[in-house]
Amino acid sequence: MKSVDNHYIERILKSRVYDVAIESPLDAAPELSARLNNHVLLKREDLQSVYSFKLRGAYNKLAGMPADQLTRGIVCASAGNHAQGVALAASKLGCKAVVVMPTTTPAIKCKAVAALGGDIVSEGEDYDAAFAHAKDLAAREGMAFIHPFDDPDVIAGQGTIGMEIMRQHGGPVDAIFLPVGGGGLAAGVAVFVKYLYPQTRIIGVEPADAASMKASLAAGRRVTLDEVGIFADGVAVRQVGEETFRLCQQYLDEVITVDTDEICAGIKDLFNDTRAMAEPAGAVGIAGLKKYVEQTGVENQTLVTLNSGANLNFDRLLHVAERANIGEHTEALLAVEIPEEAGSFLKFCNALGRRPVTEFNYRYGNGSRAHIFVGINIAGDAQARDRLLSDLKGAGYDALDLSDNELAKLHVRHMVGGSGDALADERLLRFQFPERRGALLDFLTAVGGRWNISLFHYRNHGSNFGRVLAGIQVPASDDAVFRQHLDDLGYAWWDETANPAYRMFLAS
Numbered sequence: 001m002k003s004v005d006n007h008y009i010e011r012i013l014k015s016r017v018y019d020v021a022i023e024s025p026l027d028a029a030p031e032l033s034a035r036l037n038n039h040v041l042l043k044r045e046d047l048q049s050v051y052s053f054k055l056r057g058a059y060n061k062l063a064g065m066p067a068d069q070l071t072r073g074i075v076c077a078s079a080g081n082h083a084q085g086v087a088l089a090a091s092k093l094g095c096k097a098v099v100v101m102p103t104t105t106p107a108i109k110c111k112a113v114a115a116l117g118g119d120i121v122s123e124g125e126d127y128d129a130a131f132a133h134a135k136d137l138a139a140r141e142g143m144a145f146i147h148p149f150d151d152p153d154v155i156a157g158q159g160t161i162g163m164e165i166m167r168q169h170g171g172p173v174d175a176i177f178l179p180v181g182g183g184g185l186a187a188g189v190a191v192f193v194k195y196l197y198p199q200t201r202i203i204g205v206e207p208a209d210a211a212s213m214k215a216s217l218a219a220g221r222r223v224t225l226d227e228v229g230i231f232a233d234g235v236a237v238r239q240v241g242e243e244t245f246r247l248c249q250q251y252l253d254e255v256i257t258v259d260t261d262e263i264c265a266g267i268k269d270l271f272n273d274t275r276a277m278a279e280p281a282g283a284v285g286i287a288g289l290k291k292y293v294e295q296t297g298v299e300n301q302t303l304v305t306l307n308s309g310a311n312l313n314f315d316r317l318l319h320v321a322e323r324a325n326i327g328e329h330t331e332a333l334l335a336v337e338i339p340e341e342a343g344s345f346l347k348f349c350n351a352l353g354r355r356p357v358t359e360f361n362y363r364y365g366n367g368s369r370a371h372i373f374v375g376i377n378i379a380g381d382a383q384a385r386d387r388l389l390s391d392l393k394g395a396g397y398d399a400l401d402l403s404d405n406e407l408a409k410l411h412v413r414h415m416v417g418g419s420g421d422a423l424a425d426e427r428l429l430r431f432q433f434p435e436r437r438g439a440l441l442d443f444l445t446a447v448g449g450r451w452n453i454s455l456f457h458y459r460n461h462g463s464n465f466g467r468v469l470a471g472i473q474v475p476a477s478d479d480a481v482f483r484q485h486l487d488d489l490g491y492a493w494w495d496e497t498a499n500p501a502y503r504m505f506l507a508s
Contacts, residue, residue: 005247008191011156012163016063017056020092021048021160026168026304029273036290037299041173043165043306046276050084050116052234052309053161054148057184058085060157061146062093070095073143077134079105079127081234081309082148087118098143100134102126104434104465108313125434128238149182150241159188165304172197174301177292179284179308180204180213180255181235183244190251201253205288208257210236216245217255227492230432230465231260234281234309258287261409264320265327266290270307277317282309287327325377326403331358332376332385333408335400335504336392340370351395352376355388361416371504373402373416400500406430408501411457411469416505423454425475428502431468432492433458439466446489447472451482455506469496471506 024047029040045053062074073096076086083099090097099118101110104125113120123133138145147154165176176193178186183204190202206214209229216223216239224239240248258266266283269290270276278286285305293303325331338344349357359375378384385401392399402408407430433439447453447470455471474482486493496502 005191005250006195008152008156008159008188008247009195011152012159012188012192015056015060015156015160017060017157017160019063020059020088021056023164023168024048024161026165027274029269031273032269032286032290036293036303038293039300039302040289041169041302041304042270042274042286043161043304044274044276045161046278046282046307046310050081050088050112051311052081052085052279052282053158053185053306054081054085054309055088056085056160057149057151057154057157057188058082058146059089059092060160061151061153062086062089062095064153065144069144073098073141074146075100075134075138075141075143076146076148077101077127077131078148079130079233080109080311083109083113083118084116084311086146087113087116091117096143098134098137098141100130100137102130109311112311127236147241149184149237150243151184152243155184155188155191155244155247157188158185159192161185161306162189162192165189166193166196169302169304172200173304174298175201175203175289175292175303177203177205177256177285177289177303177305179232179235179281179288179306180206180240180248181210181237181281183213183240183248185308186213186252187244187247191247194251202251203288203292204248204252204255205284206255206257207232207235207263207284208259211255211257212237213240213245213248213252214255214257216240217249217252229260232263232280232284234279234311235284256288256291258284258291259327261323261327262287262291263327264323265325267320268324268328274307276307277310277312278307279309279312280316280320282307282312284308323409325358326409329384330378331403332378332388333359333402333405333413334374334376334389334392335402335408335501336372336374336397337369338372338397340368344370345372348372348397351392351397352388353391359413361413373408373413373505375413400504402501405499405501407469407496407499410467412501412505415457415469423471423473425473426454426471426497426507427474428455428469428471428496428499428506429486430494430496431470433466433468434491442489443468443470443491446485447482450485451478 024044033040075098077100100121124130228236266287270278356377361373452473457469
């Protein structure tokens with residue numbers, strides 16, 4: 001192990017990061033440690049001046065560049081943390097920084113980059129388009145392109161986190177859990193820690209809907225995902241780096257994936273122990289740590305992860321709060337049919353025993369039976385939901401568990417109010433809209449002029465994308481033409497017509 005990639009050890013030891021970065025503390029997480037029966041430590045990269053670890057790699061890269069190159073300026077593509085790191089590094093070294101950001105980037109991130117002296121160019125609706133434009137701009141203007149992860153100097157700069165963890169802890173730890181986007185952080189930390197302590201497990205953590213490293217390791221080559229989820233946008237990368245893949249393939253022990261609810265629960269855990277708010281990507285590591293403990297049953301081990309970033313839009317807190325309790329298995333969302341008669345709600349609550357009701361959605365409808373959407377507080381263990389469903393079944397209620405139903409959690413819980421009149425040929429589609437001017441108009445132009453829109457619900461939580469639920473009346477004979485319109489529109493979409501939550505609460 002020690003004979004491989006030794007040059008990275010020297011690069012990390014010589015990295016010039018402390019002109020701009022602090023040696024972030026390695027804090028205990030007493031509440032989480034007690035709950036998991038392990039010693040959990042948190043590396044607090046959220047305390048850096050740009051609220052993430054990204055300034056380490058960016059500054060190390062720029063600090064090692066020739067003076068004449070800095071004079072010509074540098075360019076990067078980013079929708080957030082890398083952009084701030086590059087802008088800060090360029091300001092410190094006195095060079096021009098052009099930052100290409102997607103047009104969908106939230107204003108708060110653009111303002112942060114501008115405040116650090118970066119010249120912002122808005123281009124493209126996603127990172128890939130911004131990346132392509134930045135590369136083209138660098139070639140045309142003779143500026144250096146600063147890659148967000150696939151660069152040895154950037155990898156070495158991020159690797160200083162591993163060096164600090166080992167020094168601060170004073171010896172080996174059992175496992176380190178690292179969020180993985182393009183792989184720069186995981187590669188840098190893994191190569192250093194494995195050099196000193198090969199027995200320490202290095203575990204990458206990715207969102208389940210953006211698991212490009214896991215897919216690449218399974219295939220034995222870099223895989224490009226067709227699309228990635230947007231919630232943890234800081235690690236939403238369609239393809240990992242060439243060099244980062246090589247290093248992760250050699251030094252990572254495994255990759256764990258976590259879903260949106262588990263990430264939200266991780267944000268809550270970090271807040272409870274530190275009173276700091278993590279961005280979704282910043283809590284991916286702690287979500288993976290918790291899942292590892294649940295899956296393996298390990299106890300009395302020293303487990304390290306980090307809050308890798310805290311650039312969280314305030315608007316996203318509502319979404320986090322809605323999903324955190326489900327993610328930590330302390331809330332269940334159910335659809336239940338009860339009699340449409342006086343006293344039926346009281347009878348249902350009696351069947352719940354002493355479990356508190358957290359949410360109750362209902363509107364009077366026709367007929368003798370009523371459908372209710374209900375949230376119920378449950379004990380935080382894997383069997384709690386099963387016991388609840390069993391108790392309700394024993395009391396005569398046929399409950400449908402919606403806790404893992406994305407349509408129900410994103411839209412239906414906010415829309416329960418009785419179904420409409422009979423609507424012929426209604427289809428229910430869920431979309432991700434880019435948050436840019438004209439997105440709604442483009443949608444209406446594509447489908448609203450020819451087919452009737454019978455239902456519409458929009459949600460945004462400070463992300464690059466809004467979530468839209470639309471009912472559209474499309475005869476079967478129009479199917480091919482309709483799908484072609486959706487393809488031309490270019491928005492990610494899912495057909496939810498067969499979803500049981502739609503059938504119970506929204507359909508005619």
